[in-house]
Amino acid sequence: MAVRCVRCKHIMVPPRTICPKCRSSRVEWVQLGTKGKLVTYTVVHVSPPQFKHMAPYAVGIVDMEEGVKLPSIIRTSRLESLKIGMELEVDFSPKSQETSWPHWPRYFFKETG
Amino acid sequence: MRRPRRVKPLATIISAGLSKFGRREGVYARELFAEAALEAFHRVEELDPGKDIKAAFIGQMSEAYEHQAHDAPINASWAGLLPAPATRIENACASSGSALRAGIMAIKSGMYDIVLVGGVEKMTNQPTPEVTGILATASDYPFEQWNGMTFPGLFALMATVHMHEYGTTEEQMAAVAVKNHKNGALNPKAHMQKEVTLDEVMKSRMVAWPLKLYDCSLITDGASCLILTHPKLAKKLSDNFVHIIGSGQSQDTFCLHERDSLTTINAAKQAAQEAYKMADVKAKDIDVAEVHDCFTIAEIIACEDLGFCRPGQGGKFVESGASNIGGTIPINTSGGLKSKGHPVGATGTAQVHELYLQLTGQADRRQVADAEIALAHNLGGSGATGVVHILRSA
Ligand SMILES: CC(C)(COP(=O)(O)OP(=O)(O)OC[C@H]1O[C@@H](n2cnc3c(N)ncnc32)[C@H](O)[C@@H]1OP(=O)(O)O)[C@@H](O)C(=O)NCCC(=O)NCCS
Numbered sequence: 001m002a003v004r005c006v007r008c009k010h011i012m013v014p015p016r017t018i019c020p021k022c023r024s025s026r027v028e029w030v031q032l033g034t035k036g037k038l039v040t041y042t043v044v045h046v047s048p049p050q051f052k053h054m055a056p057y058a059v060g061i062v063d064m065e066e067g068v069k070l071p072s073i074i075r076t077s078r079l080e081s082l083k084i085g086m087e088l089e090v091d092f093s094p095k096s097q098e099t100s101w102p103h104w105p106r107y108f109f110k111e112t113g
Numbered sequence: 114m115r116r117p118r119r120v121k122p123l124a125t126i127i128s129a130g131l132s133k134f135g136r137r138e139g140v141y142a143r144e145l146f147a148e149a150a151l152e153a154f155h156r157v158e159e160l161d162p163g164k165d166i167k168a169a170f171i172g173q174m175s176e177a178y179e180h181q182a183h184d185a186p187i188n189a190s191w192a193g194l195l196p197a198p199a200t201r202i203e204n205a206c207a208s209s210g211s212a213l214r215a216g217i218m219a220i221k222s223g224m225y226d227i228v229l230v231g232g233v234e235k236m237t238n239q240p241t242p243e244v245t246g247i248l249a250t251a252s253d254y255p256f257e258q259w260n261g262m263t264f265p266g267l268f269a270l271m272a273t274v275h276m277h278e279y280g281t282t283e284e285q286m287a288a289v290a291v292k293n294h295k296n297g298a299l300n301p302k303a304h305m306q307k308e309v310t311l312d313e314v315m316k317s318r319m320v321a322w323p324l325k326l327y328d329c330s331l332i333t334d335g336a337s338c339l340i341l342t343h344p345k346l347a348k349k350l351s352d353n354f355v356h357i358i359g360s361g362q363s364q365d366t367f368c369l370h371e372r373d374s375l376t377t378i379n380a381a382k383q384a385a386q387e388a389y390k391m392a393d394v395k396a397k398d399i400d401v402a403e404v405h406d407c408f409t410i411a412e413i414i415a416c417e418d419l420g421f422c423r424p425g426q427g428g429k430f431v432e433s434g435a436s437n438i439g440g441t442i443p444i445n446t447s448g449g450l451k452s453k454g455h456p457v458g459a460t461g462t463a464q465v466h467e468l469y470l471q472l473t474g475q476a477d478r479r480q481v482a483d484a485e486i487a488l489a490h491n492l493g494g495s496g497a498t499g500v501v502h503i504l505r506s507a
């Protein structure tokens with residue numbers, strides 16, 4: 001879910017009550033789809049303690065079809081196949097048992113198909 | 114050369130102090146701060162610090178390193194400034210750049226005649242993963258920290274796009290490290306006084322692709338400070354003073370993913386425009402600059418944002434040698450965050466410390482000949498805060 005400005009249609013993640021583009025405070029919830037294109041990525045080798053067992057892991061920013069960008073970890077076994085522009089989809093599948101809320105992402109990205 | 118119009122200074126720096134930067138085992142932040150303050154006091158014999166300094170603004174990023182909040186009164190009293198009011202300013206890595214602005218406002222408003230501004234961070238008593246986590250608190254908690262972002266990671270996300278859009282290469286980023294280590298080797302206060310080769314940088318281990326060990330700034334303990342007054346009083350107190358003629362600060366979206374462009378740091382660009390306008394100077398008038406090279410890509414982007422080269426040309430700019438000592442605009446003569454070190458809260462005023470030395474002819478083997486106008490560029494977080502100051506020799 002994200003929040004959309006009723007006046008200028010700007011979509012905000014994180015959701016908030018005042019639009020940073022036009023300052024309107026008329027905002028509404030909007031359901032995002034699951035598909036998008038990779039805008040940029042990195043592979044984190046030196047991580048904070050909570051993520052250490054995952055490292056190296058890929059993190060990226062994905063431009064969703066609705067025109068809002070989302071950051072997240074990209075779950076892939078082929079780190080070298082990451083490419084700007086590639087299609088990814090949101091992955092809500094179960095999280096690791098080791099760490100619980102709040103130190104854990106609620107969604108990931110994965111390759112489509 | 115066009116001589117810029119001599120605008121009226123906002124405030125004047127009559128002294129500057131810097132602790133030794135490095136892994137300072139067994140030394141607390143407050144002791145580092147006192148070390149920097151003592152050096153600043155020694156430069157101005159006319160000053161009675163405990164009596165004359167009326168307020169202190171001290172940048173510090175996190176209480177997590179030493180389990181110590183409310184630390185401005187500690188730092189200021191260790192520097193012998195009891196009972197002058199002391200206030201901590203926190204803007205991540207731009208904390209002391211922002212503290213400097215607070216000091217300028219205090220002087221310019223006429224509220225105080227003499228103030229101390231500075232910053233400190235004691236980072237090395239935590240292991241690297243913990244430090245990585247503490248630094249990451251300066252990124253968004255639910256969307257960046259939860260998603261495994263780190264500071265090297267955030268800047269790597271910018272580097273990836275810069276490489277993709279402009280063809281910037283890992284070698285060009287490495288050239289920033291080579292240059293700054295070369296400068297740092299000439300700075301006795303620097304954390305790492307060691308030259309490195311392009312090959313060593315390229316072969317160093319990965320931290321966050323494409324950023325390698327030598328693309329990253331150091332985890333450092335250190336403190337810095339400046340003494341500010343108004344221009345009239347400066348003449349009475351010191352022979353070595355430097356005027357602040359421009360000060361700009363701006364903000365951008367807190368999260369990186371919300372920015373329209375990842376190849377520029379808009380907050381810094383706007384801060385620079387504000388400072389240039391106030392100082393009535395242009396990018397080509399700058400003789401020497403300290404820019405926020407927390408990662409090598411950040412220096413490349415800074416050179417573009419500050420107008421030292423065109424957008425996308427930052428990699429070629431450093432490769433050309435233009436930013437070497439002896440080049441057209443020497444950048445990070447101190448060694449920068451890369452080699453001098455990056456005790457985050459201390460960085461903003463440490464940059465200005467170096468420029469104070471440059472403009473008063475005290476930079477020793479790093480001296481830039483005939484430097485008159487200098488610029489300091491300080492970032493907070495992944496660029497949600499940008500602070501730029503412009504200085505002029507007296
Ligand atoms: C890059 C980084 C992860 C390396 O930390 P590390 O893996 O714990 O490295 P160590 O402390 O174990 O040091 C290992 C060696 O590398 C050297 N080293 C450490 N960091 C270095 C750096 N950034 N550049 C060059 N050399 C470095 C050390 O001096 C040491 O050398 P030695 O073996 O000769 O004594 C760490 O310096 C870092 O996180 N830097 C970025 C800090 C940051 O994000 N700041 C905020 C920016 S906004």
Ligand SMILES: [Zn+2]
Nearest residue numbers: 005008019022
């Ligand atoms: Zn709007």
